[in-house]
Amino acid sequence: MTRREDRFLLPLDFSPKKYSLRLEPNLQNFTFEGVVEIQVEMLKAADSITLNCADIKVHKAHFTTASGKVFNTSDISFVEKDERVVFKFGSQLTESGTLHIEYQGELNDKMKGFYRSVYTWKGEKRFMATTQFEANDARRAFPCWDEPDRKALFEVELIVDRHLTALSNMNAISTHSDPDTGKKVVKFATSPLMPTYLVAFCIGEYDYIESTVQMEKGPLILRVYTVPGKTHLAKYALEVGSKVLPNLEKFFGIPFPFPKMDMIAIPEFSAGAMENIGLITYRETALLYDEKNSTLSTKQWICLVVSHELGHSFYGNYVTMEWWDALWLNEGGAVFIEYVLTNELYPEWEIFNQFVQLDVGNALILDSMESSHPIQVPCKRAEEVDEIFDAISYNKACAVIYMLSNYITLDAFKKALNIYMKRFAWKNAQPQDLWDAMTEVVGTDIAQLMTGWTDQTGYPVIEVHPAKDSNGKRALRVKQRRFLQRGPSDDKTQWRVPISYITDKSSTPQYFLLTQEEDIITVPENAKFIKLNGKQTGFYRVQYADEMLPSLVDAIRTQEISAIDRLGILQDFCALAKAGYTDAKQALTIFSAFETEEDYIVVKALATNVLSFYGIIKRNPSIEPLFKEFGHGIFDRLGRKFGWHAKEGETDLDALTRTTVLGILKKLEHPETIKTGMEKFRAIAQEEKSDVVSPDLLGLVYAIGLSEGGKEEYDAVLNIFRKTDLNEERVRVLGSLGATKDEELLKSILKEEFVLDEVKAQDLMYPISSVVGNKKGGREKVWDWFVTNFDSIKRRVDNGFLFGRILKTAASEFDTEEHRKKVEDFLKTKELPQLKRSIAQVLEGIELSAATRERIEGSITPDSLKKLIEDQKKQ
Ligand SMILES: [Zn+2]
Numbered sequence: 001m002t003r004r005e006d007r008f009l010l011p012l013d014f015s016p017k018k019y020s021l022r023l024e025p026n027l028q029n030f031t032f033e034g035v036v037e038i039q040v041e042m043l044k045a046a047d048s049i050t051l052n053c054a055d056i057k058v059h060k061a062h063f064t065t066a067s068g069k070v071f072n073t074s075d076i077s078f079v080e081k082d083e084r085v086v087f088k089f090g091s092q093l094t095e096s097g098t099l100h101i102e103y104q105g106e107l108n109d110k111m112k113g114f115y116r117s118v119y120t121w122k123g124e125k126r127f128m129a130t131t132q133f134e135a136n137d138a139r140r141a142f143p144c145w146d147e148p149d150r151k152a153l154f155e156v157e158l159i160v161d162r163h164l165t166a167l168s169n170m171n172a173i174s175t176h177s178d179p180d181t182g183k184k185v186v187k188f189a190t191s192p193l194m195p196t197y198l199v200a201f202c203i204g205e206y207d208y209i210e211s212t213v214q215m216e217k218g219p220l221i222l223r224v225y226t227v228p229g230k231t232h233l234a235k236y237a238l239e240v241g242s243k244v245l246p247n248l249e250k251f252f253g254i255p256f257p258f259p260k261m262d263m264i265a266i267p268e269f270s271a272g273a274m275e276n277i278g279l280i281t282y283r284e285t286a287l288l289y290d291e292k293n294s295t296l297s298t299k300q301w302i303c304l305v306v307s308h309e310l311g312h313s314f315y316g317n318y319v320t321m322e323w324w325d326a327l328w329l330n331e332g333g334a335v336f337i338e339y340v341l342t343n344e345l346y347p348e349w350e351i352f353n354q355f356v357q358l359d360v361g362n363a364l365i366l367d368s369m370e371s372s373h374p375i376q377v378p379c380k381r382a383e384e385v386d387e388i389f390d391a392i393s394y395n396k397a398c399a400v401i402y403m404l405s406n407y408i409t410l411d412a413f414k415k416a417l418n419i420y421m422k423r424f425a426w427k428n429a430q431p432q433d434l435w436d437a438m439t440e441v442v443g444t445d446i447a448q449l450m451t452g453w454t455d456q457t458g459y460p461v462i463e464v465h466p467a468k469d470s471n472g473k474r475a476l477r478v479k480q481r482r483f484l485q486r487g488p489s490d491d492k493t494q495w496r497v498p499i500s501y502i503t504d505k506s507s508t509p510q511y512f513l514l515t516q517e518e519d520i521i522t523v524p525e526n527a528k529f530i531k532l533n534g535k536q537t538g539f540y541r542v543q544y545a546d547e548m549l550p551s552l553v554d555a556i557r558t559q560e561i562s563a564i565d566r567l568g569i570l571q572d573f574c575a576l577a578k579a580g581y582t583d584a585k586q587a588l589t590i591f592s593a594f595e596t597e598e599d600y601i602v603v604k605a606l607a608t609n610v611l612s613f614y615g616i617i618k619r620n621p622s623i624e625p626l627f628k629e630f631g632h633g634i635f636d637r638l639g640r641k642f643g644w645h646a647k648e649g650e651t652d653l654d655a656l657t658r659t660t661v662l663g664i665l666k667k668l669e670h671p672e673t674i675k676t677g678m679e680k681f682r683a684i685a686q687e688e689k690s691d692v693v694s695p696d697l698l699g700l701v702y703a704i705g706l707s708e709g710g711k712e713e714y715d716a717v718l719n720i721f722r723k724t725d726l727n728e729e730r731v732r733v734l735g736s737l738g739a740t741k742d743e744e745l746l747k748s749i750l751k752e753e754f755v756l757d758e759v760k761a762q763d764l765m766y767p768i769s770s771v772v773g774n775k776k777g778g779r780e781k782v783w784d785w786f787v788t789n790f791d792s793i794k795r796r797v798d799n800g801f802l803f804g805r806i807l808k809t810a811a812s813e814f815d816t817e818e819h820r821k822k823v824e825d826f827l828k829t830k831e832l833p834q835l836k837r838s839i840a841q842v843l844e845g846i847e848l849s850a851a852t853r854e855r856i857e858g859s860i861t862p863d864s865l866k867k868l869i870e871d872q873k874k875q
Helices: 235-252 296-311 324-345 351-366 382-388 392-408 410-423 431-442 446-455 546-557 563-578 584-594 600-617 624-642 652-667 671-686 695-708 711-723 727-739 743-749 752-756 765-772 778-788 790-796 800-810 817-828 833-859 862-874
Strands: 014-026 031-042 046-052 056-065 070-072 075-079 084-093 097-106 113-121 124-132 153-160 165-168 172-177 184-188 201-204 207-215 218-226 261-266 279-283 460-468 474-482 497-503 510-514 518-522 530-532 541-544
Touching: 056 084, 070 084, 084 097, 097 113, 124 261, 124 279, 153 165, 153 201, 165 184, 201 279, 207 235, 218 235, 235 261, 235 296, 235 324, 235 410, 261 296, 279 296, 296 324, 296 351, 296 652, 324 351, 324 382, 324 392, 324 431, 351 392, 351 563, 351 600, 382 800, 382 833, 392 410, 392 431, 392 446, 392 497, 410 431, 431 446, 460 497, 460 546, 474 497, 474 510, 510 518, 530 546, 530 563, 541 546, 541 563, 546 563, 546 584, 563 584, 563 600, 563 833, 584 600, 584 624, 584 833, 584 862, 600 624, 600 652, 600 833, 624 652, 624 862, 652 671, 652 695, 671 695, 671 711, 695 711, 695 727, 711 727, 727 743, 727 765, 743 752, 743 765, 743 778, 752 790, 765 778, 765 800, 778 790, 778 800, 778 817, 790 800, 800 833, 817 833
Parallel strands: 014 153, 218 261, 261 279, 460 541
Antiparallel strands: 014 031, 031 097, 046 084, 056 070, 056 097, 075 084, 113 124, 124 201, 153 184, 165 201, 172 184, 207 218, 460 474, 474 518, 497 510, 497 530
16 A cells, blocks of 8 residues: 555645535536635645646636635646646735635546537437546546545535536535526535545436435435436336345445435446446446347346445445545445345346356456556556556455455454444545454454455465375365466465365355465365365365366266356366466366256356357367367257247346357357347348347347348448447447458448447447457457557547557457567557556566467367367267
8 A cells, every 4th residue: 555655645734625616517619617615724834725627727716714814826837747736825824714716627528527428319419518537537627636535525506508407416405597697506405525536517408217215314316317318218227226225224234324316327428337426427328228128238237337336325435445546445345235235136146156257257367467456556646546447446356355255254244344334434444444343343353364365466376185184184285376377486475365165065165264375174074075165255266186176077067066166166277277277178178067057157157268268269270160169069059958039937047048158159150050140130130120039139140140241231230320329239239240251341340430430439449349359350450440540549539448448459369479569569659658557468468368379279189179079979
């Protein structure tokens, strides 16, 4: 963690107590006029006051002391690179008082700060004004102390055209019309203490639906806002929000701390959603659900995101991290609570299994790179945080919280959380504060256990060998070493690992805390199999001694072991093989143990892993066709069983399994799947029927139509994109376009007038990632496009978070040393200080892909694949 004195912070001479903010946005010329009066407390006399400020023109400013003395500014200077403004007053300010600033700002089109978002209504372009302040962009809306621990009260007044709706964090307390201008003046209640990054305003034409939720302290109005004509898509989010809010209070054991809750879908939005106090903003695909056209995955996604954002009401909004290096306190907590809350609403989704497969799975991959970073990431300057909104701060943070909550029990975890939240209510906290509360409840030193996980990069692989303990009883020798995608290393990092195991005798995980490099665990004498990381709650991989494998493979075959544990064995096996800890051939043999598998999460993991191997060898003509055949052998049975249409009484997980199985069969060019898919495509495109297949399969059918068809099919899909006003449908089309086998069409996707003009900047990564995966030179085309259009892409996506994602996608399929060199040489010519970490990850990623490909190609030969295929046929 950075010490306060090492951070680049505003001086501690004056501190804000309350902001009174008056803003008048102009949606014709995209500017706004602002007046801010900040009550400041003097901590130390000074002759100047420094605040954060960016893209703002200050008209004038003065300081009025508590005793009524007025100091006019003698000098206003901007330090652009630090995004600061300094007001000099000519003489010492020796009292607290009020800083008064009048200024003008820009409603930019960069999806950050106070910005404009465009949408179409009745064939006409319309604009709204909205905000995205996290992490460092409140300063674009008003000069402020833009640091998370400079909490203050906010009193907001918005002056808008009469026909517009104005929203902010708090409820409106008065609305009147200005007799001179005819404009509407909306004044909002004073907020509780908030950091600047949680302030928000939205001004535009909106419709809404609402419900009254019974909360502990009385009824609370929950509203979901959309652009005009879309409230029918808001019903599901409203239903989720209404159910989640009371459960949230129950989980934390604290009454909901804010007076109202608005959730609003914004047509152009850089992240998924933003947890502003009382006014949560979402990208449309994370909030709007169309019963006829949305997929089940979208439904799950909305439930998770709404739960996540509402969960921030406590994790982040009520108790805030002191500084950005502990961003994970907000985000890891919010990810954890999103799964807890979703699981309460839909136990049938077994959503924690999905968490382990996807969230933990992705965190394990990123965190096995040397260019990964600790959860608790040193952050000297606030802008460094932009790169930290990643799988480590969200998923790994949540994974280690999940590991801890299972180790100390969820009840103990909740009790400690309640103590922590009450103790730091409306204040800021550090990780140590959370660990202290945990230690109080469980009686052992939790900081000692957890800091290894939060302050060190990476995680261990646990090697397990059969052994005897000192009494000659059956035991396991366990040894930790850091797991790296690069392959076994002598890295000496160690963790305190809560190792658990299950056996055929007991599926309740038994714990053992590994506190040194290696140790001996006594285990039941008569167990048939012993599987470590019971229920996959731990953040580590396991490598078993060869002699332990047959009993585990048997347990998979007979399904004596639970689905999540089958998934765990599979994931570790494949990861170890790809990283060169074991032979890749061995990983392929384990697939055959899943010959009767039908559990959704295991099928999903099978598909993900088969696809990942396929991705590595798909450009190698000597093994690609055989690998596909091998893949068909794994999924063909499931394809026939689940078919293309829902069976009566099937569950949501059955539907998800169908989507997964047909999806992987399509990617492996399974002839029968392609043929049926093409029939479905014709019915949709030529007969203009939309209900030929479930929306879950639409993206797949578009991709099949594109890959098997030509220009006509391409135009038909593009037509769907142009006609719809459902963003989910647009994204679905964008994500399938790259499936075309026609090189000219592939090129036309990347033409500026399409990808930069017609596709929203927020959605740019979808067509890019779809083209980059195309075997027919997709990766070269995307990289050339990135290089040639670098400046216009950067202009269009002037947003560190989104631009970083596009860069990572553009280089994601490269896998040779020449590729790495090419990317490095190009990036060297560009000034991208905010993407230092992403660039290091891109370059290491290519290097690792090259090594993995060579390893796999060296091990999986045509003969070994032929042998596997023969074995499949015998089964
Ligand atoms: Zn979040």
